[in-house]
Amino acid sequence: MGRGGSRGGGGGGCGSGGGGREEAADPLQPLFETKEAKGRVAYKLFACTIMVGICLIWLYRIVQLIPRGGGDHDDDQEGRSWAWIGMFMAELWFGFYWIITQPVRLNVRYRLPFKDRLSSRYEDKLPGVDIFVCTADPVMEPPTLVINTILSVMSYNYPPEKLSVYLSDDGGSEFTFYALLEASNFSKYWIPFCKKFNVEPRNPEAYFAQETYHDQEWLAIKIKYEEMKNRIESATAQERISREIRDQYRGFSEWNDKVTKQNHQSIVQIIIDGRDTKAVDKEGCQLPTLVYMAREKRPKRPHNFKAGAMNSLIRVSSEISNGSIILNVDCDMYANNADSIREALCFFMDEKRGHEIAFVQHPQTFNNITQNDLYGNNNLVVKQVELAGIGGYDVALYCGTGCFHRRESLSGREYSKDYRGNRDKEANKNFEKKVHELEEVSKVLANCSYETDTQWGKEMGLVYGCAVEDIVTGLTIQCKGWKSMYYNPERNAFLGVAPTTLDTALVQFKRWSEGMFQIFFSKYCPFIYGHGKIKLGAQMGYCIYLLWATLSLPTLYYVIVPPLYLLHGISLFPKVSSMWFIPFAYVFIANRVYSLIEALNCGSTVKIWWNLQRMWMIRRTTAFLFAFMDVIIKQLGLSHTAFVLTSKVVTEDVSNRYEQEIMEFGSSSIMFTMLGKFAILNLFCLVGATFKKVVLQDFGALENLISQVFLCGMMILINLPVYEAMFFRKDKGCLPFSVMFKSIVLASLACLIMPMI
Ligand SMILES: O=c1ccn([C@@H]2O[C@H](COP(=O)(O)OP(=O)(O)O[C@H]3O[C@H](CO)[C@@H](O)[C@H](O)[C@H]3O)[C@@H](O)[C@H]2O)c(=O)[nH]1
Numbered sequence: 001m002g003r004g005g006s007r008g009g010g011g012g013g014c015g016s017g018g019g020g021r022e023e024a025a026d027p028l029q030p031l032f033e034t035k036e037a038k039g040r041v042a043y044k045l046f047a048c049t050i051m052v053g054i055c056l057i058w059l060y061r062i063v064q065l066i067p068r069g070g071g072d073h074d075d076d077q078e079g080r081s082w083a084w085i086g087m088f089m090a091e092l093w094f095g096f097y098w099i100i101t102q103p104v105r106l107n108v109r110y111r112l113p114f115k116d117r118l119s120s121r122y123e124d125k126l127p128g129v130d131i132f133v134c135t136a137d138p139v140m141e142p143p144t145l146v147i148n149t150i151l152s153v154m155s156y157n158y159p160p161e162k163l164s165v166y167l168s169d170d171g172g173s174e175f176t177f178y179a180l181l182e183a184s185n186f187s188k189y190w191i192p193f194c195k196k197f198n199v200e201p202r203n204p205e206a207y208f209a210q211e212t213y214h215d216q217e218w219l220a221i222k223i224k225y226e227e228m229k230n231r232i233e234s235a236t237a238q239e240r241i242s243r244e245i246r247d248q249y250r251g252f253s254e255w256n257d258k259v260t261k262q263n264h265q266s267i268v269q270i271i272i273d274g275r276d277t278k279a280v281d282k283e284g285c286q287l288p289t290l291v292y293m294a295r296e297k298r299p300k301r302p303h304n305f306k307a308g309a310m311n312s313l314i315r316v317s318s319e320i321s322n323g324s325i326i327l328n329v330d331c332d333m334y335a336n337n338a339d340s341i342r343e344a345l346c347f348f349m350d351e352k353r354g355h356e357i358a359f360v361q362h363p364q365t366f367n368n369i370t371q372n373d374l375y376g377n378n379n380l381v382v383k384q385v386e387l388a389g390i391g392g393y394d395v396a397l398y399c400g401t402g403c404f405h406r407r408e409s410l411s412g413r414e415y416s417k418d419y420r421g422n423r424d425k426e427a428n429k430n431f432e433k434k435v436h437e438l439e440e441v442s443k444v445l446a447n448c449s450y451e452t453d454t455q456w457g458k459e460m461g462l463v464y465g466c467a468v469e470d471i472v473t474g475l476t477i478q479c480k481g482w483k484s485m486y487y488n489p490e491r492n493a494f495l496g497v498a499p500t501t502l503d504t505a506l507v508q509f510k511r512w513s514e515g516m517f518q519i520f521f522s523k524y525c526p527f528i529y530g531h532g533k534i535k536l537g538a539q540m541g542y543c544i545y546l547l548w549a550t551l552s553l554p555t556l557y558y559v560i561v562p563p564l565y566l567l568h569g570i571s572l573f574p575k576v577s578s579m580w581f582i583p584f585a586y587v588f589i590a591n592r593v594y595s596l597i598e599a600l601n602c603g604s605t606v607k608i609w610w611n612l613q614r615m616w617m618i619r620r621t622t623a624f625l626f627a628f629m630d631v632i633i634k635q636l637g638l639s640h641t642a643f644v645l646t647s648k649v650v651t652e653d654v655s656n657r658y659e660q661e662i663m664e665f666g667s668s669s670i671m672f673t674m675l676g677k678f679a680i681l682n683l684f685c686l687v688g689a690t691f692k693k694v695v696l697q698d699f700g701a702l703e704n705l706i707s708q709v710f711l712c713g714m715m716i717l718i719n720l721p722v723y724e725a726m727f728f729r730k731d732k733g734c735l736p737f738s739v740m741f742k743s744i745v746l747a748s749l750a751c752l753i754m755p756m757i
């Protein structure tokens with residue numbers, strides 16, 4: 001991409017590059033189109049065969065459980081009855097979960113917006129758009145990362161007088177504030193440069209990383225960027241802002257010795273006032289409004305994490321710019337397509353359906369995915385099949401970032417049949433108040449006490465009390481009668497930073513699976529709360545994710561019990577020669593083969609798929625398990641929701657290993673001990689069982705145990721990187737000795753104790 005050599009492509013002047021107006025304004029043509037995915041009938045047939053297989057498996061477990069005198073059943077039946085029931089339970093749950101994942105696969109739909117039609121019809125009536133960027137910690141989310149996101153959204157291809165960008169800083173950091181000031185200056189050069197050369201992406205860091213020398217103008221702006229970055233980084237490194245800079249901007253007076261992350265007054269600074277005709281870039285074009293906000297924080301007051309920040313932003317922005325469309329991005333999610341706002345507006349402004357749409361969600365995509373996606377961050381099947389399938393029911397999962405909202409629905413308004421949208425409403429800027437007055441009023445809106453005895457966090461704004469505030473908020477909006485759109489464009493609209501260590505990846509999945517399971521248990525359970533409001537297929541679609549945590553139990557059972565029984569020569573599956581073997585083999589193999597084909601179809605490779613299978617195994621046996629336990633503990637009222645931020649920075653050493661796709665362990669977290677234990681257990685069991693058979697020369701019994709040998713073998717194969725990290729690697733990212741020791745002890749204990757139960 002990039003400038004594409006198209007000098008003068010965007011042309012000079014202050015135009016926002018509306019695009020083709022040639023097309024005749026035909027009001028009958030929709031602004032977006034929906035396409036159904038192909039192959040539904042074939043899939044239905046396939047799914048039916050799997051369903052039959054699952055039923056046969058269930059039937060086998062039941063039939064074999066009922067004791068029969070004599071006959072052809074195995075001799076060791078008595079000894080295995082509890083284990084047998086466990087297998088049945090696990091398979092019951094796997095089967096049930098599989099059913100949950102089916103409706104979405106039968107309803108995949110893609111959306112296609114027509115931004116040229118939008119421009120030709122509504123170029124003069126485009127709505128005001130407020131962009132919210134959230135950051136929470138200047139160390140885990142460095143200021144340069146944050147302002148790169150800010151710059152990318154400030155330079156959207158959209159009339160700047162209708163664009164306002166808000167940064168919420170939960171870190172309350174003067175370094176972030178300083179970086180934002182620097183960015184506002186740099187934007188005077190960056191925005192005209194982007195528009196003149198049609199730059200993509202408009203995140204300077206990403207842009208300069210992908211382009212090589214063009215010409216003097218290019219070099220000049222690159223140097224300007226580097227200098228700014230150096231100033232910011234050196235201020236952060238020295239942990240102080242020089243007197244000189246402090247004196248230049250009145251805003252710094254908000255920071256004194258008493259201000260800490262957890263304890264400070266509200267800070268609202270309008271850095272660029274979009275109403276000010278003097279706020280122009282170096283070409284004399286208007287700049288978008290830019291606001292810094294750090295809501296009040298007090299140690300004893302719950303701040304509700306990102307949801308709290310978003311709600312403050314909704315109120316503060318309603319005072320300052322009140323754009324009728326709100327775009328919400330995380331601080332690491334930069335805009336990767338300058339036309340995204342226009343594409344999203346096609347949904348909101350469509351004459352026929354636009355008024356019923358509350359939000360348009362883009363999938364989460366990342367710019368730091370390695371070739372084989374070691375940590376399974378870029379799950380193409382989820383993006384292209386599952387989410388698009390839920391989207392087929394006019395329901396999108398609000399994912400907290402990359403989402404365009406209608407301000408009214410986000411603020412709590414219910415949909416009604418008479419609602420026709422606010423298509424013709426101009427951006428409603430507050431023209432009466434002076435900047436200083438606006439700031440003072442806004443500070444009150446960002447105070448802790450403002451929400452006391454109000455519906456904020458319940459019926460208004462983002463819902464509080466859940467680690468996945470986004471998912472639950474989306475659901476409440478849908479249950480108020482609104483539709484939502486899932487839109488996965490060809491060119492990714494946003495790119496973020498994916499976790500680069502196993503630990504961060506699991507922390508994130510623990511938060512997600514915990515938050516989602518919590519929703520399932522709360523009054524927001526889609527089957528109850530959504531009953532009659534969203535379609536059953538969509539309710540089930542939600543539950544694919546809400547029930548993640550529950551998958552931990554059957555998976556754990558499967559990685560522990562069959563291997564142990566194998567070691568002791570007890571079979572838990574039908575013999576190969578038995579007819580009952582067929583459904584087991586079919587369901588397992590057909591499902592995995594289908595999953596592979598589905599992944600390949602979505603543009604994955606065999607290796608990516610294999611890595612993802614490993615990640616699912618790891619997530620299910622660690623992150624999901626801890627999430628499951630935490631939700632149960634919370635249900636008992638023993639603890640409260642927390643939000644563990646995922647770090648966006650790592651040391652160079654770690655980053656190198658990530659580039660080389662070497663799994664990063666490095667710490668002795670309990671999750672890794674679990675992981676190690678299961679890996680060792682399966683290894684012991686397979687080796688032990690083979691050894692016994694060799695010694696006893698008893699290969700005939702193997703026929704009964706072949707399924708368990710296979711399961712164990714798969715576990716070992718998928719865990720190869722774990723053994724490697726435990727026994728062979730010497731770098732800092734390997735598994736510490738203590739983990740190896742604990743894993744071996746625990747696995748041996750399990751092998752020894754088993755015959756006693
Ligand atoms: O007290 C807080 C905590 C977090 N954040 C912001 O929330 C965003 C997401 O945090 P991150 O640590 O990056 O979590 P992820 O797991 O990457 O986030 C995903 O999952 C979250 C819900 O668990 C959603 O809120 C996010 O939008 C979604 O991208 C970041 O911009 C943070 O700055 C705050 O503003 N205040």
Ligand SMILES: [Mn+2]
Binds near residue numbers: 330
């Ligand atoms: Mn993130």
